[in-house]
Amino acid sequence: MVKPLIQVDEKGFYGKFGGAYIPEMLHPNIEELRENYESITASQSFQKEFKSLLKDFVGRPTPLYFASRLSEQYQAKIYLKREDLCHTGAHKVNNTVGQIILAKKLGKKRIIAETGAGQHGVATATVCALMGMDCTVYMGELDMARQKPNVERMRILGAKVVPATSGSKTLKDATNEAMRQWINNPVDTHYIIGSVVGPHPYPEMVARFQSVISEEIKWQLKSKEGTENPDIVMACVGGGSNAAGAFYHYYNLDQVRLIAVEAAGLGIHSGKSAATTALGTPGILHGSKTLLMQTEDGQVTEPHSISAGLDYPGIGPVHAHLFDTGRAEFLAVEDEDAMKAGIALSRTEGIIPAIETAHAIHALNMIEYKTDDIIVINLSGRGDKDLDTYIKWGGY
Structure with a gap:
């Protein structure tokens, strides 16, 4: 894969922006990802599975x-x-396929995710069904109402959809809920972030x-x-x-x-x-x-x-x-x-x-x-x- 000149530095910054500003309780989760994701995703076994699923599944x-x-x-x-x-x-499945393989290789058993329009939630529920992994998706209560078909798709795929009822009841609040859940379940859970946001290494990885x-x-x-x-x-x-x-x-x-x-x-x-x-x-x-x-x-x-x-x-x-x-x-x-x-x-x-x-x-x-x-x-x-x-x- 060609690396662009606009690259993240070792601390996770693109110029002035990036980094990992996280509570101490999340530090082990983020460090585990940071230390392992590049070597895992560069491995022959990862690339073979990733490319095969992109072609035949996606x-x-x-x-x-x-x-x-x-x-x-x-x-x-x-x-x-x-x-x-x-x-x-939608494009969201490109990322969830990559992250579910990564989670599997890290030995994780459970997946959590946030979603706004529901496309990332559906893509996460889809790959969890594919890999037989437990899936919980956090979604703003307002978004659940305006994206009801995607809520039902997630449920049909076996995911638990949990409403975020604070703030504007949209994507920001769903992300907050997912982060809190990850802090409480650091060992067996991987958080599949759906966009180029969050602490390093997520933006670069996605x-x-x-x-x-x-x-x-x-x-x-x-x-x-x-x-x-x-x-x-x-x-x-x-x-x-x-x-x-x-x-x-x-x-x-x-x-x-x-x-x-x-x-x-x-x-x-x-x-x-x-x-x-x-x-x-x-x-x-x-x-x-x-x-x-x-x-x-x-x-x-x-x-x-x-x-x-x-x-x-x-x-x-x-x-x-x-x-x-x-x-x-x-x-x-x-x-x-x-x-x-x-x-x-x-x-x-x-x-x-x-x-x-x-x-x-x-x-x-x-x-x-x-x-x-x-x-x-x-x-x-x-x-x-x-x-x-x-x-x-x-x-x-």
Whole structure:
């Protein structure tokens, strides 16, 4: 696997951001991971099992689809990386497959996870069923209501779904509950974090498992366009795992524009937003130093997005670094515009996207590009989970 120049240092930092800010009781868990994950994941046995499951269970490689009608509409060459066609319906399973093999090799018997939109929860429940491991998923009570189909999928797969009833009852609070549970069960339990967040080594580990996305984009684009490098790669960002995967093999290539799209909610300055780079300041969130939305005295501000997967008050430290250095451009899209873009893609290309991805689709209206530019948008998940939200919105 090619390591990008934007690398984490030995203490888990990307520039100013990262690290492991954890309670003493979690130190053994994190140290066990930090000391073992690189050697385990680099081993021949791990790689053989990981690649086999990605191919035969997940269904990789996912297509790089030339969206002809969308391209005609926007006057550019637009490709969609079809992560929605992964087993379980999103990119999340790339990471859970990697982490379940790692957990098994570490001798763990029980898995816990957090989830927002439910896709990571479903992907975790899926691999636990595959490996015969006990699974508990923490999910915000609000998210459980708006993502009910995914809750039932997790339960059918054998997972216990525990509601987080504190705070905004969304992803932040589910993560808090999962962290507390892990502190109480350090020996036999592995916490499968679903995004490039949390204490080191999680952000780097998740990014590596997701880097298969950009690894495939390179050879797929070479066969279609004669070049491995698009002009622009775009992806939505909550915590940011799908974007980290899509950007990974392009970090070093300044000629490739990286565009990350956050959720502006009801407006960046409305008080109902999740646009971290526009509103955030450096601080500690879920075990790492990153950019997060917080009050002057350091209390986390409640985020808002119509998409449960972007409803998070921070971003992963790698994205905070990309923003801080100017390597990536960050945009923010409001709820209404994202919903319209989701319907537009459905009717232009016959693909109903997850509302998270719909934010990135709308961002085509916010950037400048040339008519011969190649634009790759990472289509992080399918919209099945969001049908109730689409229906309640009703703008179609």
